[in-house]
Amino acid sequence: MIFEQVVLHNFGAYRGEHCIDLGVTQEQPVVLVGALNGSGKTTFLDAMQLALYGKSARCSGREQVSYQEYLESMINRDTPPHQGAGVEFAFRTRANGQNTLIRVSRTWLKRGESIKENLVVSRNGEHDIVASERWVEFVEDFMPSQIADLFFFDGEKIEALADPIRSAALLRVGIHSLLGIDLVESLLRSLQQVERKRMIDTASESEKSILQAIETERNEVQQLVELNILKRASLQNDLDGIEKKEALALAEFKRLGGELLLQHDRLVSDQTYYQSKKTAIEDELRMLAAGVLPLMIPTKTLEVAVSKALSAKQNGNVDILRSEAESRDASIEKFVKTLGVGQDTQKQLSSYLREDRAERYQATAPTSAIPKELLNQFSQEETQAMARLAVHTLQSLTDVDEHLAAVERNLAAIPSSAEVSQAQQEMENYRTKRTKLEAIIALLDDEITSLRTKLDRLQTQSEREAERLGEQLTRDEVSNRMINHSSRGRKVLANFRDRLLANNLHRLELSILKYFQRLIRKKTLVHGITIDSDSFQISVMNLAGQIIPAHRLSAGERQLLAVATLWALAHASGRYLPAVIDTPLSRLDSKHRGTLVQNYFPTASHQVILLSTDEEVVGTYLEQLRPFIGRYYLIEHDESANTSQFIDSYFSPTLSEMRV
Structure with missing residues (x-):
């Protein structure tokens, strides 16, 4: 299958008619579509799925609205509803055996x-009435809806599948759908129901009353159980x-400074x-200034003064000593003035x-009158200790000033309570509603669990009663023969299912291993892949033969394993289908992005449609992919026409257009 064209008519953000050609060549299989968030990228992806699957399409925004409401919401808001989309x-x-061009046109309007x-299907330009009326069945021949997720997916899906439990669920659904195991299990259930109905129909009223009651x-x-599941x-x-509303209310509360308001008392205390x-x-600094600290003149000057004082003392030259002391004292007084002392x-x-x-320094005083203790106060050890104490105290004052300034800034930013009271009340209301809903859901979960336990018990009782009834009805040769044949048939089908699953699981393990080794940088990390036949959880085997559960891999390696799983399942489907990937690199770290760009995108399928933001397939990644790109598109919003549109361009390194 090759996607040739998509036409949008008043659909979502696309006002008027927009025609997008998607044809590619074997050498350049990639269609690269660039778009900023909110410009219509996901709407384009939804359009393809909606055209194919209608009510069954897994479009964004479909979770909480009916199909009719969704169609109405997708009529361009600037288009009159009666014109439709x-x-x-x-x-x-x-x-x-022939190449066929199929065009599916799905239109709707409000009356x-x-x-x-209205749905119209044409083959090679001619209206196909049968396909138009039974398209739900026909589309399953081209792209079965159950495996559509293998070919339509996005970065968020890859990240979700990195969770081993979610990837196991995908494997279970994918394998059962691709191999037809779900059909085998449906047939097993039908045979069991036929057997039970035959037993009941053949038995007398008194014999079957117990079974009927059960x-x-x-x-x-x-x-x-089903009612409670729907309620849940x-x-x-x-x-x-x-x-979602609580998160929005919390964001508004924070924007208004509500968090600071809650911290008011603590900030005042701080x-x-x-x-x-x-x-x-x-x-403490004042005490230091009032003591000997002002005398701590620059160390070199002090050392010279002390040295000369000792020399004068030794030589008995009182005049020299007095002169040096006067010079020293003048220096001290000058230094003290610079300290701002009163x-x-x-x-x-x-x-x-x-x-x-x-x-x-009296002329008659002996030189030995200079006290030794006075000179010791200016020793190198004393001056260094005093300097360290002063520096530490000043640093402490700086730190305290910084903390005090930060606290006062936060206090100044606190809004009045009236500004945030409404947002706070709204947030608390949503929180209360959420808590109540969580409690109700928890009670429902308990009730569902209890009912399922009771259901299992009744199922066991029903089977035992049916078996007892069957033994009593062996006198009915026809019923007995039919029940026996059905029972043997169920055993054969169950054995077929188990062997089919085992054989294909091994093939799938080898396929996932092959694709995983293409993607991962550490080629020696993985030597084998195993899939548990009961839980469908994947494990990796290293060169030493040791089993490594998927959750032990790094986040990036788990995402690459998820991509390899999707790739292998798509290959196992035997369908020659294009791959459509939205925001392909959004959830990957830079270390693993290059691997996907070089080893996955060019060979993921014979046609690959990538929808990228301006932070993904750009720069080096764009250059690596360029040889494989057959078409470029850029989705941008035209303010004058009030519509999103496709142009033959792509992001440039400076986010301006690059004509190609």
């Missing part, structure tokens, strides 16, 4: 309060909506603490130094 999807495939939908109760319990699904939808601490440090303190210091010189 439509999507056309043309693809080329082989039918009856009154209802939506009128079956009646079992059917009632089954209905309760509805409640889960409500819960999802409430959680402000008081840091103000007190700042006062204490400033008092004038009274400066005067006291000058007076003290003058009196000290007069007393110590």
Whole structure:
């Protein structure tokens, strides 16, 4: 199959008619579509699925609305509803040994309060009435809806499948659908029902009353289970909506500064603490300034002065000693002035130094009158210790100032309670609703679990009663023969199912291994792949033969394993189908992006349609992929026409257009 063309008519963000050609060559199988978020990229992907599958399409935004509501919502908002909207999807495939161009046109418009939908299918330009009326059946021949997820997927799906449990669920559904195992199991259930019905029909009223009573109760319990499952699904939808609204309310609450308002008391307490601490440090600095700290002049000058003082003492030259002391004292007074010490303190210091010189350096005083203790105060060890203490204290003051400034900034940013009270009330209301819904869902889960346990018990009782009844009815030769043949048939089918699953699981293991080794950088990391036949969980085998569960791999390696699984399942389907990948690199780290660009995209299928943002297939990745790209498109919004549109361009390195 080759996708040839998509036509959008008043669909979503696309006003008017937009025709997008998708044809490629074998050498250049990639169609690269670039678009910023919100410009219509996902809408384009939805259009293809909607054209193919209609009500069964897995389009975005379909979770909580009916099909009719969805169709109405996809009519361009600037288009009158009575003009309607439509999507056309043309693809080329082989039918009856010949190449056939099939065009599916799905249109709808609003009439009154209802939506009128019309589907027209043509083959090679001619209207095919039968295909138009029975398209739901016909499309399964081209692209079965159950395996569509193997060919239509996005980066979020790859990330989700990196979870071993989710990938196991995909494997279970994919394998059962591709191999027809679900049909075999349906046939097994049908044979069992035929056997049971034959037993009941043949037995007398008294013989079958017990079985009928069990079956009646079992059917009632089954209905309760299904009803509760529907209730839970509805409640889960409500819960999802409430959680989204709560997240929006929380974001608005934060935007208004609500978090800071909640921290008001703590911030005031922090402000008081840091103000007190700042006062204490400033008092400590004042004490240092009032002591010997002002005398701590630059170390080199002090060392020279002390050295000369000792020399004068030793030589008995009082005049030299007095002169050096006067020079030193002048330096000290000058230095103290630079510290911003008060004038009274400066005067006291000058007076003290003058009196000290007069007393110590009298002409009649012996040189030995200079106290040794005074000189020791200016030793290198003492000055270094004092300097460290001063630096530490000043650093503490700087740190406290920074913390205090940050606290005061947050206090200044706190809005008035009136500004955020409404947002806070709204957030708390949603939180209360969410809590109630979670409690109701938890109760429903418990009830469903209890009912399923009861259902299993009734099923066992029904089987035992049917077996007992069958033994009593052996006198009915026809019924006995039919029941025996059906029972043997079920055993054969069950054995066929198990062997079919085992053989194909091994083939799938080898296929996943082949594709995983193409993608992973550490070629020696994996030597084998195993799939558990019961849980369908994947494990990796290393060179030493040790089994490594998938959850032990890195996040990037798990995502590559998920891609390899999708790739292998698509190959196992035997379908020659294109791959359509939305935001292909959005969930991958840079280390693994290059691997996908070089080893997966060019060979994922004979036609690969990539829908990329401006942060994915650009730069180096674009250059690596360029030899395989057959078509480029850029989706951009035309403000003048108020519509998104496709142009033959792509992102440039500066995010401007690059004509190709």
